[in-house]
Amino acid sequence: MNSLVKDLKKGLGGVAATLLLPALLLTGCDSTPRERQEVAREGVRELDTLARTAAQKVARLGKATASYDAANRARRSQPLDPRQEIAMEAKLMGPYSGQLDNLTPSDLPNAYAQLIRTAREQRATWTDRDWDYARAVYRRLNDQVKQIRLDIPARDEVRIRARQAEFVALQAGHAAKGIKTATKAQ
DSSP states (O other): OHHHHHHHHHHHOHHHHHHHHHHHHHTOTTSOHHHHHHHHHHHHHHHHHHHHHHHHHHHHHHHHHHHHHHHHHHHHHSOOOHHHHHHHHHHHHGGGTTOGGGOOTTTHHHHHHHHHHHHHHHGGGOOHHHHHHHHHHHHHHHHHHHHHGGGSOHHHHHHHHHHHHHHHHHHHHHHHHHHHHHHHTO
């Protein structure tokens, strides 16, 4: 009987066998109630062990993620240095640096293109704090769009929205990488 159980577990796979095996053996005509009871107990023990292990792993990952999130909140609560913000604007915006509040509807698509191009090139070397400064520049650029949105042609607005989505995606990728790094040791 035990070799049959082992063969079934091997053929079905761990969790599937644990769930299906007791049901299969309970209907077996050639086993005794005591044998079926022992197989059911073994299946319950295996499920309990799997559930306990999974719960412990989820708890560890949850703690690591919460720790990462708390560190991010603490960092973001610190004010940005205006000089470094100006330096990041110069790095990101190139020829549009220092003009974010005066950009015209015809300038905005190219300004966003400049922002995205530079962010793509430099994102691999950016720290979390660098992303904070990049977000500040991005916010200022978005504020200018809000100011003159009614004057922006639809075709340019679509291009701007696409670049905004790409910036958010680049930022989310960085955050996901940070969470993965924080939880990797867990």
